[in-house]
Structures are given as structure tokens and as C-alpha cells.
Amino acid sequence: MKILTAAEMRAADAATTAEHGVASLSLMDNAGAAVARFLLEELRQTGRGEMRIVVLCGKGNNGGDGFVAARIMAEAGCDVGVLLLGRADDVQGDARTALKRLKAAELVPLEAPDEAAFAAPATADLLDGADLFLDAVFGTGFRPPMRGVATALGAWLVNHSEIPVVSVDLPSGWDADNRAMEQQGAYRSDAVVTFTAPKLAHVSGFLTRGPIVVADIGSPDDVVKSETGLHWAGSAKRIADTPRWPDSNKGKFGHVGIITGARGRAGAAAMASYAALRAGAGLVTAAVPESILNTVAAIAPELMTEPLAETEKGAIALRNLDGETGRALVEKRTVVAIGPGLGQEAEAQQFALRLIDLCGGSEKPIPMVLDADCLNAIAQHNYKLDGHGRTIVLTPHPGEMARLVGKSIAEVEADREGIARTYATEHQVTLVLKGWRTLIAHPDGSIAINTTGNPGLAKGGSGDILTGITAAMLAQYKDQPAQAVEAAVYLHGLAADFAVIEHEQRTLLATEVCEHLGKAFRFRAARKDGITWLQGLPGMLEHRMLKP
Numbered sequence: 001m002k003i004l005t006a007a008e009m010r011a012a013d014a015a016t017t018a019e020h021g022v023a024s025l026s027l028m029d030n031a032g033a034a035v036a037r038f039l040l041e042e043l044r045q046t047g048r049g050e051m052r053i054v055v056l057c058g059k060g061n062n063g064g065d066g067f068v069a070a071r072i073m074a075e076a077g078c079d080v081g082v083l084l085l086g087r088a089d090d091v092q093g094d095a096r097t098a099l100k101r102l103k104a105a106e107l108v109p110l111e112a113p114d115e116a117a118f119a120a121p122a123t124a125d126l127l128d129g130a131d132l133f134l135d136a137v138f139g140t141g142f143r144p145p146m147r148g149v150a151t152a153l154g155a156w157l158v159n160h161s162e163i164p165v166v167s168v169d170l171p172s173g174w175d176a177d178n179r180a181m182e183q184q185g186a187y188r189s190d191a192v193v194t195f196t197a198p199k200l201a202h203v204s205g206f207l208t209r210g211p212i213v214v215a216d217i218g219s220p221d222d223v224v225k226s227e228t229g230l231h232w233a234g235s236a237k238r239i240a241d242t243p244r245w246p247d248s249n250k251g252k253f254g255h256v257g258i259i260t261g262a263r264g265r266a267g268a269a270a271m272a273s274y275a276a277l278r279a280g281a282g283l284v285t286a287a288v289p290e291s292i293l294n295t296v297a298a299i300a301p302e303l304m305t306e307p308l309a310e311t312e313k314g315a316i317a318l319r320n321l322d323g324e325t326g327r328a329l330v331e332k333r334t335v336v337a338i339g340p341g342l343g344q345e346a347e348a349q350q351f352a353l354r355l356i357d358l359c360g361g362s363e364k365p366i367p368m369v370l371d372a373d374c375l376n377a378i379a380q381h382n383y384k385l386d387g388h389g390r391t392i393v394l395t396p397h398p399g400e401m402a403r404l405v406g407k408s409i410a411e412v413e414a415d416r417e418g419i420a421r422t423y424a425t426e427h428q429v430t431l432v433l434k435g436w437r438t439l440i441a442h443p444d445g446s447i448a449i450n451t452t453g454n455p456g457l458a459k460g461g462s463g464d465i466l467t468g469i470t471a472a473m474l475a476q477y478k479d480q481p482a483q484a485v486e487a488a489v490y491l492h493g494l495a496a497d498f499a500v501i502e503h504e505q506r507t508l509l510a511t512e513v514c515e516h517l518g519k520a521f522r523f524r525a526a527r528k529d530g531i532t533w534l535q536g537l538p539g540m541l542e543h544r545m546l547k548p
Contacts, residue, residue, distance in 0.1 A: 001197060001198065001214070001231060001232040001234070001235045001532070002197055002224055002225075002226040002228075002231050002232075003197065003198050003199070003200060003203055003226060003228055003231060003232060003449065004196075004197050004198070004199055004200075004224070004226050004228070005176070005177050005199065005200060005226070005228065006140045006141070006175075006176040006177050006199060008225060008226050008227070008228075009176070009196065009197070010140070010141070011223075011225070012196060012197070012223045012224050012225070013196075013219065015219075015223035016218065016220065016223050019223065020220055020223070022218050022219075024094055025094045025097055025098075026218065027217050027218060027219070028061060028064045028065060028095070028098060029068055029098075030215075030217035030218050031065045031068070031168075031169075031195050031215065031217045032064070032065045032066070032067065032068020032069040032071075032072065032098070033068065033069070033072055034193060034195065034215030034216075034217060034530065034531065035065060035066075035068075035069040035134070035136075035166075035193045035215070036068075036069040036072035036073050036076070037215075037529055037531070038166075038191075038193050038213060038215070039053070039069070039073065039132075039134065039166060040073065040076055040078075041529075041538070042191075042538075042539070042541045043078070045538075045539050045542050046541075046542050050079065051078070051079065051131040051132060052079045052081065052129050052130055052131045052132075053070075053073060053078055053079065053080050053081070053130070053131070053132050053133075054080075054081045054082070054083060054126060054127065054129070054130035054132075054133050054134070055067075055069065055070040055081070055133075055134040055136060056083050056085070056133055056134065056135050056136060056137055056153065056172075057070075057082060057083065057084050057085065057136045058084075058085055058086065058136065058137040058138055058150070058172070059084070059085070059086040059090055059091050059092075060095060060138070060139070060141065061093070061094065061095055061141065062136050062137065062138055062139030062141075062168055062169055062172075063084070063085075063091070063095050063136050063137065064091075064093075064094050064095030064096075064097075064098040064099070065098075065136055065139070065168050065169070066082070066134060066136025066168055067082070067095065067099050067101070067102045067109075067136075068098050068101075068102075069134060069136070069168070070082050070102060070107060070134070071098075071101060071102045074105060074107050075105065080107060081110070081126050081129070081130070082102070082107060082108075082109035082110065083109060083110050083112055083123065083126055083127070084109040084110065084111050084112065085113070085118075085137055085149050085150055085153065086111065086113050087111055087113045088109065088111060110122060110123060110126055112149055113149065114148065114149055115148060115149050115152050117149070118149045118152050118153065119152075127156065127160075130163055131163065132163065132164050132165075132166065133157070133163060133164070133165045133166070134165075134166050134168065135165050135166065135167045135168060135171060135172050135187055136168040137172035137187070138170070138172040138173060139168060139169035139170055139172075139176075140169055140170060140176040140199060142170070142172070142173070142174070142175070142176075143175060144173065144175055144183070144184075144185065145185060146172070146173045146185050146186075150172065150173075151185070153187075154172070154173060154185065154186075157187055158188060164190040164191075164541060165187065165188055165189050165190050165191075166189070166190060166191045166192075166193065167187065167189040167191065167192045167193070167207070167208070168193060169193070169194050169195060170192065170194065170199070170201060170202075170207070171183075171186045171187045171188065171189040171192065171207055172186065172187045173185050173186030173187055174186045174205065174207065175201065176199040176200065176201050177199070177200050177201065178200070178201050178204075178205055179200055179201075179204045180204070180205065181204070181205055181206040181436065182205070182206060183205060189207055189208040189210070190208055190209070190541060191208060191210040191211045191212070191213075191536075191540070191541055192207050192208055192210075192211070192212045192213070193213050193215060193531075194212070194213070194214050194215070195214065195215050195216075195217045196214070196215075196216070196217060196219045196224060197214065197224055197226075198212075198214055198534055200230075202214075202451075202534065203230070203232065203437060203449045203451055203534075204437060204449075208535075210536055210540050210541060211533060211534075211535055211536030211537065211538075211540050211541070212451070212533075212534040212535040212536065213531050213532060213533050213534060214531070214532045214534050215530055215531050215532075216532075217530075229421075229445060229447060230417075230446075230448075230449055231446065231447075231448050231449075232448065232449060232451065232534065233448040233449060233450040233451070233486040233487075233489055233490045234450070234451065234452070234490045234525050234532075234534065236448070236482070236483035236484075236486035236487040236490065237486075237487045237490050237491065237525065239477050239480055239483045239484065240280075240473075240476075240477075240487055240491075240521060241524065249282075250282035250283055251282060253280060253281055253282030253476045254281050254282055254283070254334035254335060254472070254474075254475025254478065255281070255283040255284075255285065255332060255333050255334045255475065256276045256281045256284045256285070256333070256335050256336075256337065256468075256471045256472055256475050257284075257285050257287060257329075257330060257333035257335070257336045257337070258272050258273045258276065258284065258285070258286045258287070258288075258338075258340075258468070258471070259287040259288075259308075259316075259329065259337070259338050259355065260272070260287075260288065260316075260337070260338050260339055260340050260341055260342045261286075261288035261289055261292055261296065261316070261340075261341045261342065262289060262292070262310075262313075262314050262315045262316065262341055262342060262343035262348060263289060263291050263292060263310070263313065263314020263315070264292075264314065265292070265341030265342075265343060266288070266292035266295035266296050266341065267341065267461065267464075268340035268341030268372070268461070268464045269286055269288050269292070269296050269340055269341045269464075270286070270295065270296045270298075270299040271299070271340070271461050271464040271465055271468065271510060271511060272337060272340045272465070272467045272468040272471075273286040273299060273300070273303050273468060274299045274300055274303070274465075274468065274511065274514060275464070275465040275467070275469050275472070275514050276337075276468035276469070276471050276472040276475075277300055277302055277303060277468075277472075278468075278469075278514040278515075278517050279468065279469040279472035279473060279488070279491070279517060280472055280473075280476055280521075281471070281472035281475045281476065282475070282476075283304065284302075284303055284304065284472075285303075285304040285305065285306055285333070286303055286304070286306070287305070287306040287308055287329060288305065288306075288307070288308060288316075289308050289309075289310035289314055289315065289316055290307035290308065290309070290310060291314055292314075293307050306329070308320045311345060311348075313345055314343075315342075315343050315345040315347055315348035315351075316342070316347075316348050316351045317347060317351070318347050318350055318351050318354065321351065321354050321355060321358060326354075326358055327358075330355075330358060330359055330366055333366055334366075334367070334474075334475040334478060335366065335367045335368070335369065335471045335472075335474045335475045335478075336355070336359050336366050336367070336368050336369075336471075337368070337369040337370075337371070337467050337468070337470075337471040338352055338355055338356075338368070338369075338370060338371075338374045339352070339369075339370055339371035339372035339373055339374030339375060340371055340372050340373075340463070340464040341372070341373075341464070342372060342373035342374055342377075343373055344373055344376060344377075348377075349373070349377035349380065349381065350377075350381075352370075352373070352374040352377045352378075353377055353378070353381060353383050356368060356370070356374075356383075356385070356392075359390075360386075360390050365389065365390035365391075366390075367390070367391035367392070367393070367474050367478065368390075368391070368392050368393065369395065369467055369474065370392065370393065370394050371394070371395045371396075371463060371464075371466075371467045372400070372463065372464075372467075375394060375396050375400045375403070375404060376400065376403060378404065379400075379403040379404045380403075384427075385427040385429055386427065386428065387427055387428035387429040387430075387443060388428045391474065391478075391481045392427075392428075392429040392430070393429065393431075393432065393470060393481075393485055394430070394431050394432065395432040395434065395463065395466060395467060395470065396431070396432070396433060396434065397434045397435065397463065398412045398413055398433070398434070398435055401419065401423075401433055404423065405419060405423060407419070416433055416435070416439055417439060417441075417447055419433075420433045420439045420441035420447065421445055421447060423441070424441035424442055424443055424445070425443060425445050428443040429443065430442055430443065430481065430482065430485050432466075432470070432489060434463065434466070437449050437450065438450040438453070438489050438493070440482075440485055440486050440489055442482050448489075450490055450493055451493075451534050452490055452491075452492075452493030452494040452496070452497055452535070453492070453493030453497065454493075454496055454497060454500055454505060455505050456496055456499065456500050456503070456505035456506075456508035456513075457492075457496050457508075457510075457513070459508065459509070459510060460510070461509070461510030461511070462492075462510045462513070464510065465492065465510045465511070465513055465514060466488070466489065466492045469488045469491060469492050469517075470484075470485055470489070472488075473485065473487055473491075474488075491517065491520045491521065494520040494523060495513045495516040495517045495519070495520040496508070496513045496516070497536070497537055498516040498519040498520060498523075498537070499512050499513050499515070499516045501537075523537075
């Protein structure tokens with residue numbers, strides 16, 4: 001799924017009409033119907049059919065979407081009221097047609113063209129009686145700042161935060177091209193329903209804590225064009241949606257080698273190994289210093305282990321890579337991961353760099369996942385990564401990325417996409433830059449943006465789990481490395497989203513995310529009703545819509 005600018009979205013709508021003969025009014029009808037469908041399903045889960053829905057409409061096309069949604073929900077038996085921020089006589093184009101149909105259904109909007117009308121008792125009665133608001137004031141075509149009665153309504157919503165708000169296309173006041181996390185003056189939101197494709201703000205901004213969904217409204221794929229070089233990581237998960245064949249065996253799903261660890265750092269190697277098992281690898285072997293082998297092995301009886309010689313300080317010794325010993329360490333491995341818990345002892349870091357060379361030195365280079373202290377070894381020793389002809393995946397957090405490129409963390413965070421794209425293309429590697437909206441930058445310059453996950457992942461061990469999942473997905477889908485990595489990042493965040501349904505974010509452990517990977521694999525973001533869940537899960541609005 002491509003990520004569009006506001007101009008690209010307008011072009012897609014125009015091309016749908018001009019090149020494919022789909023009337024613009026039909027697009028509005030489909031958009032409004034999608035919003036109504038989303039809301040009716042969420043309302044059904046609350047079991048409260050008597051809820052009062054107030055639709056807040058502007059005079060433009062976003063308001064037209066709201067008029068359509070209001071009519072459909074009223075026809076479905078919902079208690080619906082409509083507030084129009086303007087005069088009905090000023091509504092033009094397709095929105096005017098949608099308004100006429102609304103009135104024909106005996107649902108006449110209350111007009112509030114100015115702040116005086118907004119302050120009138122009739123407006124107060126309409127707003128105060130709401131159990132839920134549908135915000136259809138401004139959409140993708142809006143450019144800040146917001147003024148007049150729209151600003152007054154936004155302030156009113158802030159002061160009545162107990163009433164949930166579902167946004168049509170965008171929370172009113174958001175610039176669709178805004179890449180920042182915040183938009184001054186934008187309406188608060190508990191869910192967002194957008195159309196055709198996500199815009200830049202949907203994947204970069206903190207629009208809502210609730211769900212963001214994308215509804216198909218009839219635009220053919222060939223008109224959805226983008227020059228951003230960005231796409232949604234969740235689309236890649238489809239590679240894992242096909243059931244395994246009945247005659248499957250462990251050999252078909254790869255052998256992951258987790259080669260890492262140091263004395264006192266057994267947990268990282270254990271978690272990466274456990275995650276690789278949980279994410280579907282056929283076999284997983286943890287090759288770790290002998291002193292921590294028993295601890296690592298205890299994470300799961302299914303895990304195979306291999307003891308490594310270690311230094312006096314308990315780090316992996318370089319001699320493990322000598323001659324046949326080194327070749328035996330990596331032979332028959334589909335994917336090798338190194339870094340979690342490796343430590344920064346000089347010999348361990350030299351081991352990591354030699355292991356990268358060893359895995360790339362054969363006729364068929366072994367794909368690698370590099371994380372944590374392996375990344376520090378690359379940075380500290382000015383090691384030149386070269387991913388030409390092989391698959392190398394790096395998974396740095398911003399601090400590790402800063403060390404890799406010789407910049408500050410602030411500089412990395414200020415240009416995440418640019419820095420990730422430059423590093424990936426120069427070194428021909430896949431780079432997973434973790435953080436808010438984790439990026440997956442590919443050697444060809446394209447970037448996938450992930451929209452799953454939550455602050456529960458802000459805890460030690462989360463990166464180790466991601467390393468294991470990534471290695472397992474590469475082992476299973478070795479012919480589709482780009483999609484495998486994107487799917488791994490998406491599944492990791494999605495499993496965490498399922499996990500915090502049962503665990504408070506502060507109490508979530510990294511290993512508990514693994515226990516919810518099964519739910520993540522089963523989840524289908526793209527539904528038969530044409531709605532794709534970009535962020536969040538079905539039913540998330542339930543707790544907001546059920547008043548005490």
C-alpha cells in the first residue's frame with residue numbers, strides 16, 4: 001500500500017473519474033458508506049444501540065462524506081444528529097447533493113455559520129446530548145490554520161474529552177502532508193477512517209491512540225501513484241497468510257543460527273532464540289559461550305545449543321572461527337543473527353566482524369541479521385559493510401544509528417528517512433531504524449513505514465525479540481527478503497498491540513510479546529468489507545463508547 005501526499009490523493013481521485021468513469025459523487029457515497037460501516041460495526045460490539053451520534057460537518061467534500069454517513073446510520077436505526085459549520089445554501093458540488101439526500105431522509109442539519117450561532121442554546125443541546133461525535137469538518141484538502149466557528153468547536157471538544165470522536169479522513173485541522181507528530185489546533189480523535197491510501201500524516205503523525213483504518217472507495221490501483229518512495233510495512237504480512245502445506249517439515253522453514261552472547265548477558269541471546277522459534281523457523285540453534293549455555297537453553301526445550309570457547313571475561317573467543325571450526329559453525333544455517341548480548345570486549349567485536357565476512361565468503365552467502373553490539377563493532381572499527389549479492393539486515397535504535405553514521409541522536413531523529421535511505425543504498429543493506437514509526441529502508445531506496453506497536457515495547461529485550469523474529473521470517477521466506485523483514489517488524493508491533501489488551505503497557509515484558517505472535521499471524525488487516533486496519537485493532541473504541 002503506497003503512501004501519498006495530499007496532491008497525489010487529489011490526482012488519484014481525479015484520475016478515477018476521468019480515466020475510469022467513476023463519478024466523483026460515487027466516490028463520496030462510497031466514502032460515507034465506509035465510515036458508516038466502520039462505526040456500525042464498532043457500535044455493534046458495545047451492545048448499545050441507543051447511543052446518540054452527532055455528525056459534525058463542514059461545507060466541503062469532507063462534510064459531504066459526513067452527510068452520507070449520517071444518512072446511512074440513520075437508515076440503519078441509529079439516533080443521529082447533524083451540525084453544519086456553515087449555511088446550507090453555501091454547500092456546493094457533490095456535498096450539496098449529499099445534503100439534499102440527507103434532508104430528503106428527514107434529517108435536517110442544525111446550522112452554525114458563526115461563533116454566535118455556535119454559542120446558541122440549540123447548538124449546546126445538540127452537542128451536550130451526544131454519546132459519540134463523527135468529525136467531518138475538514139479533510140485532506142485542508143490547509144492550516146483553522147479559524148472561526150471551527151476553532152470554537154475544537155475547543156469545545158477538548159473540554160468534553162469524555163465523548164469519543166471518530167474522524168473522517170483526518171482529525172480536522174491536520175495537514176495531510178504534515179510529517180511531525182503533532183499538529184497545533186487539530187481536533188482530538190479516538191479513531192480515523194481515511195480512504196484509498198494513507199497520507200503522510202497517517203503514518204507519521206500522532207493522530208490518535210485509537211485505530212486508523214483505510215477504506216477502499218473504488219479507485220483502481222493504477223491511478224494510485226506516489227513519488228514519496230514510501231509504502232506501508234503491513235502489506236508485506238500477506239506472505240505469511242498462506243497456510244502451510246500438509247506435507248510440511250521443519251527443513252522447509254529454515255535453520256536460524258543465533259550466534260552471540262557473553263557471560264552475564266544470557267538473556268539477550270535466549271530471547272532472540274525464543275522469538276525465532278515462536279516466529280516459525282523450522283530449527284533454531286543458539287551458539288553461545290559455554291558458561292551461559294545452560295541458561296540460554298532453559299528458555300525453551302525446542303532450542304538447540306552449541307557451546308563456544310570464550311575469553312577469560314566470558315566473551316566469545318575469536319578462535320571459534322578458525323578453519324573447519326568456523327565453517328562448521330555456520331554451515332547448514334539458513335540465516336545467522338549476531339549482536340544481542342555480544343558485549344563490547346575487543347575480541348568479541350572482532351569475532352562479529354570476521355563472522356560477517358565468513359557468512360559472505362561462500363558461493364551462496366548466508367543472510368545475516370545484525371543488531372546491538374555487532375552494530376557498535378561496525379561503528380567503532382570503521383568496518384565497511386557491503387551487501388552486494390547478499391542479504392544483510394541491520395536493526396539499530398537511534399543511538400546505534402547515530403554511531404553508525406557519526407551523527408548525534410538528535411540529527412538522526414530529525415532526518416530519519418534521509419539517513420536510513422542513504423545508509424541502505426550506500427551499503428546495499430536493509431536497515432530497520434527502530435522508534436516511533438519504525439522504518440525499513442531497502443537497498444533500492446524504497447522505505448516501508450510500520451504503524452503497529454506501542455510504548456509497552458520501550459523496554460529492554462524488545463530489540464532482541466525483533467532480531468529473532470526477523471531471522472525467522474528470513475529463514476522461511478528467503479526468496480522474499482524485503483517482504484520478510486517488513487512483515488517481521490509489523491508482526492512484532494502487532495503482537496505487542498495484542499499483548500497490551502491483557503497487560504498494562506508499563507508491565508509488559510518482551511517475552512510476553514512472543515506469547516501473542518499467534519494472534520498477530522492470524523490477524524488479517526485487510527477485511528472483506530474493504531477496510532484495512534493500519535493502526536490498532538477492532539473493538540478498540542468499545543471502552544471509549546461505554547460511558548460509566
